[in-house]
Amino acid sequence: MNKNTHFELIRTILGIFISLAxxxxxxFAISNEPTVALKAFLTGPLKSVRHFGNVLEATIPLxxxxxxxxxxxxxxxxxxxxxxxxxxxxxxxxxxxxxFTLPFGIHPAVAxxxxxxxxxxxxxxxxxxxxxxxxxxxxxxxxxxYIVFYIGMFVINYYLxxxxxxxxxxxxxxETAVLGTIVPKTRIHWGIIVAIGMIIFCYYFLYKTRWGYxxxxxxxxxxxxxxxxxxxxxxxxxxxxIGGFIAGMGGSIEVLGMYTRFSWSASPGYGWDGVxxxxxxRRNPALIPISAFFLAYLRTGADIMSRMSDVQxxxxxxxxxxxxxxxxxxxxxxxxxxxxxxxxxKSTIVDNTENVxxxxxI
Amino acid sequence: xxxxxxxxxxxxxxxxxxRVTTPILFAALAAQISKKAGVDNIALEGTMLxxxxxxxxxxxxxxxxxxxxxxxxLAGIAIAMIxxxxxxxxxxxxxxxxxxxxxxxSGGTVFVLYLVAHDKGISSSLKSHVLPKITLPxxxxxxxxxxxxxxxxxxxxxxLIAVVLIYFLIYRMPIGYKIRxxxxxxxxxDSVGINVVxxxxxxxxxxxxxxxxxxxxxxxxxxxxxxxxxxxxxxFIALAAEAMGGGTPFGILIASLxxxxxxxxxxxxxVIRIPSEFIQAIPYVSTIIGLIVYSSNQTSKVNKxxxxxxx
Numbered sequence: 288m289n290k291n292t293h294f295e296l297i298r299t300i301l302g303i304f305i306s307l308a309x310x311x312x313x314x315f316a317i318s319n320e321p322t323v324a325l326k327a328f329l330t331g332p333l334k335s336v337r338h339f340g341n342v343l344e345a346t347i348p349l350x351x352x353x354x355x356x357x358x359x360x361x362x363x364x365x366x367x368x369x370x371x372x373x374x375x376x377x378x379x380x381x382x383x384x385x386x387f388t389l390p391f392g393i394h395p396a397v398a399x400x401x402x403x404x405x406x407x408x409x410x411x412x413x414x415x416x417x418x419x420x421x422x423x424x425x426x427x428x429x430x431x432x433y434i435v436f437y438i439g440m441f442v443i444n445y446y447l448x449x450x451x452x453x454x455x456x457x458x459x460x461x462e463t464a465v466l467g468t469i470v471p472k473t474r475i476h477w478g479i480i481v482a483i484g485m486i487i488f489c490y491y492f493l494y495k496t497r498w499g500y501x502x503x504x505x506x507x508x509x510x511x512x513x514x515x516x517x518x519x520x521x522x523x524x525x526x527x528x529i530g531g532f533i534a535g536m537g538g539s540i541e542v543l544g545m546y547t548r549f550s551w552s553a554s555p556g557y558g559w560d561g562v563x564x565x566x567x568x569r570r571n572p573a574l575i576p577i578s579a580f581f582l583a584y585l586r587t588g589a590d591i592m593s594r595m596s597d598v599q600x601x602x603x604x605x606x607x608x609x610x611x612x613x614x615x616x617x618x619x620x621x622x623x624x625x626x627x628x629x630x631x632x633k634s635t636i637v638d639n640t641e642n643v644x645x646x647x648x649i
Numbered sequence: 650x651x652x653x654x655x656x657x658x659x660x661x662x663x664x665x666x667x668r669v670t671t672p673i674l675f676a677a678l679a680a681q682i683s684k685k686a687g688v689d690n691i692a693l694e695g696t697m698l699x700x701x702x703x704x705x706x707x708x709x710x711x712x713x714x715x716x717x718x719x720x721x722x723l724a725g726i727a728i729a730m731i732x733x734x735x736x737x738x739x740x741x742x743x744x745x746x747x748x749x750x751x752x753x754x755s756g757g758t759v760f761v762l763y764l765v766a767h768d769k770g771i772s773s774s775l776k777s778h779v780l781p782k783i784t785l786p787x788x789x790x791x792x793x794x795x796x797x798x799x800x801x802x803x804x805x806x807x808x809l810i811a812v813v814l815i816y817f818l819i820y821r822m823p824i825g826y827k828i829r830x831x832x833x834x835x836x837x838x839d840s841v842g843i844n845v846v847x848x849x850x851x852x853x854x855x856x857x858x859x860x861x862x863x864x865x866x867x868x869x870x871x872x873x874x875x876x877x878x879x880x881x882x883x884x885f886i887a888l889a890a891e892a893m894g895g896g897t898p899f900g901i902l903i904a905s906l907x908x909x910x911x912x913x914x915x916x917x918x919x920v921i922r923i924p925s926e927f928i929q930a931i932p933y934v935s936t937i938i939g940l941i942v943y944s945s946n947q948t949s950k951v952n953k954x955x956x957x958x959x960x
Contacts (some may be wrong), residue, residue, distance in 0.1 A: 289797070416937075416944070419945075420941060421944050422940045422944040426885060426936075430933045433933040437926040437929050437930040438930070533661060566745065599764075602760055603756065604752060604755065608749045608753025609749075611746070611749035612731075613744060619741075619743065
């Protein structure tokens with residue numbers, strides 16, 4: 288078991304290096320100033336407190352959707368509703384932050400919880416369709432994401448729109464609802480504390496509770512789980528609802544922490560990013576902060592690069608894709624792994640025969 | 650309401666339905682051929698997007714719409730081959746590799762678009778070409794039917810022909826038998842000497858080519874440019890169309906027409922006073938409803954059979 292995780296780690300790191308190497312090749316191929324671009328990309332985020340702050344700010348939403356996807360994928364449900372949950376969570380938080388008057392501290396808490404509940408419903412729906420009628424959760428959750436997006440935009444444009452602002456944005460949040468920053472000179476907000484709390488909760492939940500155990504069992508082998516008395520339908524439903532809740536919380540926290548009003552005109556795509564974060568972390572909540580930080584670092588570096596040089600930040604998309612393909616590949620490096628297992632087996636056999644020989648001598 | 654009915658019951662609306670059905674139909678056929686071989690091609694969305702951009706770029710640089718089309722199809726095949734290699738050779742979960750390719754395509758096309766057109770939104774600075782429209786000789790003269798059926802892009806007609814071609818491929822040709830055998834039971838197919846992986850490669854190759862045609866249509870027929878994420882979920886709607894098609898190319902044609910109808914509706918009922926957000930959501934809502942209706946029908950059929958069996 289331990290050797291297996293060791294191998295997985297090597298494979299993940301190698302996957303990351305290969306994709307970064309390809310990215311570097313691309314940068315050299317297209318840029319007139321490749322060294323400037325590369326330096327900005329790889330070390331840019333470390334150059335100032337503000338830039339490093341940007342990395343941590345970007346880590347927060349990635350942690351939430353990464354955790355959400357991890358819990359849903361642990362049950363082997365390819366539900367991508369996290370994208371919609373994140374978005375509708377942010378809409379719900381916007382509604383609460385503008386329309387309700389609540390005291391400091393309680394206001395954002397209510398907004399986050401409501402955002403989570405609405406987000407939970409969005410991820411629960413594909414699971415209901417799956418368990419009730421066997422409709423594939425992948426397709427229905429994707430369609431739902433589009434629907435949820437339009438519903439959200441409708442709410443903003445028809446009920447919360449700031450008519451005095453030039454663009455399609457909501458009115459400003461009430462001051463009581465905004466999550467304060469905790470590190471001066473950056474925008475790192477209280478959400479990071481909630482994110483850390485959620486990491487601990489998810490790890491404990493998945494690996495130390497019965498519910499978490501059941502989710503993992505259903506994910507590994509649904510039929511076997513059912514034979515051993517686990518109600519798979521129930522597990523599928525609550526794993527998706529919890530995943531959606533976390534994604535919804537993430538959406539609420541993102542708007543209340545980073546913005547003073549709702550201003551997205553397209554879904555920010557954090558649900559899809561959650562898939563990348565989750566695959567990098569091998570669906571283990573304990574590793575989510577590392578992979579979320581890594582992805583945020585890449586993104587921030589790419590942004591800095593596109594400002595300082597002629598290479599566009601979208602090069603990250605290529606890196607991400609290759610990373611997923613390599614890291615999720617079961618047979619990537621499998622040859623090497625098998626060889627290792629083989630040589631180890633051989634050496635233990637040799638040890639045993641030596642023992643026999645020694646015994647024979649006596 | 651009257652305005653709505655007036656828009657729907659016109660020949661030009663019928664024309665619009667066929668026009669928007671084309672990319673969904675191509676992608677749904679692409680989904681079907683791979684599904685028949687037991688592989689889920691989730692990467693259709695990204696494939697179409699990549700092909701749409703490739704078509705625009707190649708046609709602009711070669712000054713020929715047809716070479717652009719060829720480029721688009723080759724790009725579609727290339728993506729399908731990456732999917733095949735990673736899922737069949739490297740054993741990556743095919744849904745994850747599909748997601749990876751879709752993400753790569755949606756960011757990568759913007760990246761490439763900026764490189765060649767210096768714009769992150771639209772390819773209008775490239776002088777790309779469109780595929781010709783065809784006027785059907787005799788049908789053209791028939792009053793209503795002529796308006797609906799004639800004057801479409803060449804790819805629209807080809808998508809309809811492709812329905813028949815795929816039907817023959819799957820049900821009348823040796824390779825089709827093999828594809829179905831592999832999809833039904835991999836091990837059984839393997840035991841009678843069918844090279845399972847090779848057949849799945851071939852199915853994905855055809856799937857990629859079909860999705861490539863769908864992508865080419867988007868940027869060289871439906872409109873005459875490439876814009877960011879212009880497929881807007883058609884590759885995913887196609888997966889639903891495949892599920893609803895009941896496993897035959899003609900079923901897929903009907904399912905695609907249904908989604909095309911929803912799409913055309915959302916394009917043309919801007920006249921009524923409904924918030925545009927709701928109108929834009931129509932294709933996706935109808936996809937979910939279609940999926941539910943189809944799946945619940947299937948489940949009740951299965952339950953009925955099970956009930957009979959017990960009695």
